[in-house]
Amino acid sequence: MDTPDHAKLPHIVVVGAGFGGLTFCRKFPAGLARITVVDRQNHHLFQPLLYQVATAGLSAVDIAQPIRAILSAKPDLEVRMAEVTGFDLAAKRVRLDQGELAYDYLVLAVGGATSYFGHDEWRQHAPGLKSLDDALHIRRQILLAYERAETERDEALRRALMTMVVVGGGPTGVELAGALAELARTVLKRDFDHIDPTKVRVILLEGSPRVLAAFPPELSASAQKQLERLGVEVRTATRVQNIREGVVELPGGEEIHAATILWGAGVMGTPLAKQLGVETDRAGRVPVGPDLSLPGHPEVFALGDMVTLTDKNGRVVPGLSPAAMQMGTHAAEIIAHEIRQGTREPAARPAFAYFDKGSMATIGRSKAVAQVGKLKFSGYPAWVTWLLVHLLFLVGFRNKFSVLMQWTYSYLTYKRGARIITGASGTPPSHSA
Amino acid sequence: MDTPDHAKLPHIVVVGAGFGGLTFCRKFPAGLARITVVDRQNHHLFQPLLYQVATAGLSAVDIAQPIRAILSAKPDLEVRMAEVTGFDLAAKRVRLDQGELAYDYLVLAVGGATSYFGHDEWRQHAPGLKSLDDALHIRRQILLAYERAETERDEALRRALMTMVVVGGGPTGVELAGALAELARTVLKRDFDHIDPTKVRVILLEGSPRVLAAFPPELSASAQKQLERLGVEVRTATRVQNIREGVVELPGGEEIHAATILWGAGVMGTPLAKQLGVETDRAGRVPVGPDLSLPGHPEVFALGDMVTLTDKNGRVVPGLSPAAMQMGTHAAEIIAHEIRQGTREPAARPAFAYFDKGSMATIGRSKAVAQVGKLKFSGYPAWVTWLLVHLLFLVGFRNKFSVLMQWTYSYLTYKRGARIITGASGTPPSHSA
Numbered sequence: 001m002d003t004p005d006h007a008k009l010p011h012i013v014v015v016g017a018g019f020g021g022l023t024f025c026r027k028f029p030a031g032l033a034r035i036t037v038v039d040r041q042n043h044h045l046f047q048p049l050l051y052q053v054a055t056a057g058l059s060a061v062d063i064a065q066p067i068r069a070i071l072s073a074k075p076d077l078e079v080r081m082a083e084v085t086g087f088d089l090a091a092k093r094v095r096l097d098q099g100e101l102a103y104d105y106l107v108l109a110v111g112g113a114t115s116y117f118g119h120d121e122w123r124q125h126a127p128g129l130k131s132l133d134d135a136l137h138i139r140r141q142i143l144l145a146y147e148r149a150e151t152e153r154d155e156a157l158r159r160a161l162m163t164m165v166v167v168g169g170g171p172t173g174v175e176l177a178g179a180l181a182e183l184a185r186t187v188l189k190r191d192f193d194h195i196d197p198t199k200v201r202v203i204l205l206e207g208s209p210r211v212l213a214a215f216p217p218e219l220s221a222s223a224q225k226q227l228e229r230l231g232v233e234v235r236t237a238t239r240v241q242n243i244r245e246g247v248v249e250l251p252g253g254e255e256i257h258a259a260t261i262l263w264g265a266g267v268m269g270t271p272l273a274k275q276l277g278v279e280t281d282r283a284g285r286v287p288v289g290p291d292l293s294l295p296g297h298p299e300v301f302a303l304g305d306m307v308t309l310t311d312k313n314g315r316v317v318p319g320l321s322p323a324a325m326q327m328g329t330h331a332a333e334i335i336a337h338e339i340r341q342g343t344r345e346p347a348a349r350p351a352f353a354y355f356d357k358g359s360m361a362t363i364g365r366s367k368a369v370a371q372v373g374k375l376k377f378s379g380y381p382a383w384v385t386w387l388l389v390h391l392l393f394l395v396g397f398r399n400k401f402s403v404l405m406q407w408t409y410s411y412l413t414y415k416r417g418a419r420i421i422t423g424a425s426g427t428p429p430s431h432s433a
Numbered sequence: 434m435d436t437p438d439h440a441k442l443p444h445i446v447v448v449g450a451g452f453g454g455l456t457f458c459r460k461f462p463a464g465l466a467r468i469t470v471v472d473r474q475n476h477h478l479f480q481p482l483l484y485q486v487a488t489a490g491l492s493a494v495d496i497a498q499p500i501r502a503i504l505s506a507k508p509d510l511e512v513r514m515a516e517v518t519g520f521d522l523a524a525k526r527v528r529l530d531q532g533e534l535a536y537d538y539l540v541l542a543v544g545g546a547t548s549y550f551g552h553d554e555w556r557q558h559a560p561g562l563k564s565l566d567d568a569l570h571i572r573r574q575i576l577l578a579y580e581r582a583e584t585e586r587d588e589a590l591r592r593a594l595m596t597m598v599v600v601g602g603g604p605t606g607v608e609l610a611g612a613l614a615e616l617a618r619t620v621l622k623r624d625f626d627h628i629d630p631t632k633v634r635v636i637l638l639e640g641s642p643r644v645l646a647a648f649p650p651e652l653s654a655s656a657q658k659q660l661e662r663l664g665v666e667v668r669t670a671t672r673v674q675n676i677r678e679g680v681v682e683l684p685g686g687e688e689i690h691a692a693t694i695l696w697g698a699g700v701m702g703t704p705l706a707k708q709l710g711v712e713t714d715r716a717g718r719v720p721v722g723p724d725l726s727l728p729g730h731p732e733v734f735a736l737g738d739m740v741t742l743t744d745k746n747g748r749v750v751p752g753l754s755p756a757a758m759q760m761g762t763h764a765a766e767i768i769a770h771e772i773r774q775g776t777r778e779p780a781a782r783p784a785f786a787y788f789d790k791g792s793m794a795t796i797g798r799s800k801a802v803a804q805v806g807k808l809k810f811s812g813y814p815a816w817v818t819w820l821l822v823h824l825l826f827l828v829g830f831r832n833k834f835s836v837l838m839q840w841t842y843s844y845l846t847y848k849r850g851a852r853i854i855t856g857a858s859g860t861p862p863s864h865s866a
Contacts, residue, residue: 042576042854059494066852068624078626081580098584132853143475147514151531191501193511419499420565421475 020109020304023328053135055179112305115266168265169206178363290351303327312351453542453737456761486568488612545738548699596691601698602639611796723784736760745784
């Protein structure tokens with residue numbers, strides 16, 4: 001694919017092939033630069049559906065697509081599966097676990113990590129949900145809890161095996177709790193002889209006074225009601241004091257014994273941000289300029305969940321995939337323009353403005369909340385909207401088709417296709433950036 | 434589901450929910466006995482398609498189905514996910530990792546294990562293909578070899594990364610080698626910048642003079658020609674002398690350096706067979722009587738890959754899934770008859786007769802060999818037959834549908850959906866029975 005003067009083109013290194021990084025590559029015009037995309041994984045992950053892999057609704061392969069396959073039609077673009085270990089911003093070099101890369105422009109889009117609010121020791125007892133390996137680990141844990149409950153004679157132990165706690169009432173926590181309740185009450189209902197899966201307790205803990213705090217209050221209330229209709233015990237204004245193996249400690253000395261404790265609470269910047277030598281915010285996110293460039297480094301852009309930014313309209317840009325995609329487009333436009341002009345004038349760069357297309361969260365079968373502009377809706381219409389939007393944005397025709405088939409199948413039969421336990425019973429996968 | 438006199442019914446313990454064990458449960462008439470099915474996994478695995486998971490053609494979930502879901506409609510049947518650790522045949526008890534089970538009849542159908550012909554030290558360098566975890570491990574290894582080759586500067590190392598050896602020219606080896614060659618030559622063809630996947634060497638080593646030795650010679654010849662057309666180097670009459678990390682040693686001091694070495698050669702009885710206290714054959718398989726019962730234990734049946742048997746027509750029963758299924762039916766008929774009659778007369782039991790429906794092996798897109806009765810065919814007609822038969826026997830409507838979709842997709846687009854690397858890079862899964 002090399003053009004004759006390939007080597008003379010400026011070199012852009014993109015770190016991370018999530019929503020932000022991929023959008024950058026797709027929007028960047030051909031023929032202007034060489035691009036090298038670096039990612040630790042060989043696949044792009046459709047994170048909004050990760051909870052469905054964790055709860056046995058979808059297979060891992062359905063929500064992932066090889067980066068090489070997505071970008072194979074792009075000329076002058078190379079994909080490298082490698083881990084970034086550090087930066088030499090002065091020399092314009094990225095250090096990898098194997099070798100290093102020199103760049104003219106650097107675009108950082110590595111996403112966020114799960115934050116335990118300073119309690120990293122909770123991680124081993126309450127895994128988060130960031131990667132396919134996380135999701136497969138959680139799926140294994142949930143399905144094994146049922147298997148163990150089936151043969152457990154001790155009443156208290158059995159109760160603990162049939163108790164599942166989700167910490168955090170944001171979209172991830174709400175979706176996880178709803179999916180866990182549905183799995184128990186519809187899918188597994190008739191599969192056991194000694195336990196009754198419909199008696200499984202799913203408890204959603206949220207520190208603030210309402211779930212989905214980023215949504216309008218009436219949608220929070222609706223979401224809570226829909227969760228409760230599924231049998232989820234929603235406890236708001238309840239701050240977790242401590243998490244031990246199989247135990248969540250609440251204020252006032254209350255303890256919940258639960259074999260499954262899942263963490264859907266905090267998102268923080270990637271540990272990689274610290275390597276950049278810039279001051280990060282309390283959540284470890286990188287502050288960028290209005291043009292998305294790193295302070296003092298107009299050739300380095302950062303975008304997506306790893307940054308903190310108030311846009312030109314004074315709005316705090318949320319850590320959502322549409323925001324990351326819009327930032328990817330913005331950085332691509334700036335860099336393409338400068339390469340075409342042959343100049344770099346940071347002062348003349350346009351500032352980023354976030355366009356809010358709305359937000360939604362799904363709770364279960366025919367249960368969801370959605371907000372589009374001033375429109376707020378919940379229940380079945382919100383759920384259908386959620387389905388359509390997520391199908392629309394799933395990368396790759398095959399995945400869309402396969403997910404649609406599985407959803408239709410689940411909807412019609414109340415079954416789930418991915419109830420398969422794989423992987424050794426050992427340690428959970430590492431929860432890195 | 435308990436009937437009033439549930440506890441008074443005889444108790445049958447079935448160990449293993451593969452083709453033999455499942456068929457036993459399906460064929461056993463309702464109301465005659467309580468059945469407990471014990472399996473180490475929560476899923477039944479459609480082993481004949483395992484090589485497609487290993488070569489990124491299908492997702493793990495497509496070829497597995499939860500045992501509970503398959504058997505949930507059966508009354509008086511319980512499923513336990515547990516590991517059998519031993520037997521007390523005199524007391525009629527099976528020991529599990531958690532507790533034990535008393536039985537009136539015991540049906541053993543635990544399948545086979547990968548045999549390294551006395552060279553167990555080769556296992557770590559040349560993984561076999563028996564479980565989903567094996568397949569996912571191999572998929573990861575193959576895809577990572579390409580990723581590493583892409584960035585490797587050293588010519589010899591890159592060549593080794595692009596060399597794949599399959600040991601054993603039986604159906605598993607032939608199917609693996611064909612699928613590896615196709616993956617390189619069609620699927621990955623355009624995805625890399627520094628390597629040319631069509632230059633990947635796939636070498637199939639077979640100790641005997643021809644591949645698919647159980648097939649008629651003309652089909653062996655056809656299979657070899659079809660493999661070679663795909664670019665596979667087929668070396669028959671070539672016995673492996675030793676396997677080290679990344680190296681296969683051949684007679685005459687020849688060495689093949691290959692990052693990927695897969696073992697498709699031997700099948701042996703399960704290690705569990707030794708716990709039975711009966712003399713096994715050289716391959717570790719249990720000799721059973723004509724009625725499939727264990728010598729001296731008319732209440733214990735063994736079937737499938739774990740046994741060695743010459744049937745009443747003087748034919749050695751092959752280690753194939755149709756044979757295991759037929760044995761499952763045979764054992765179910767004998768036990769049901771005896772429970773109905775209220776007597777146990779081993780002398781009056783019918784002897785098992787294997788009915789050969791034919792055999793086939795697939796090599797790649799439109800490439801296969803098949804034999805049905807006196808009919809032998811190869812190429813496209815054999816391939817279509819293979820597709821239909823495997824779809825027909827895939828357990829569960831959903832899996833059939835999903836596999837059909839993925840095959841159609843692959844056929845039309847030359848892509849594969851499951852090229853996703855998951856799992857830590859650590860040790861391979863255990864290759865147990």
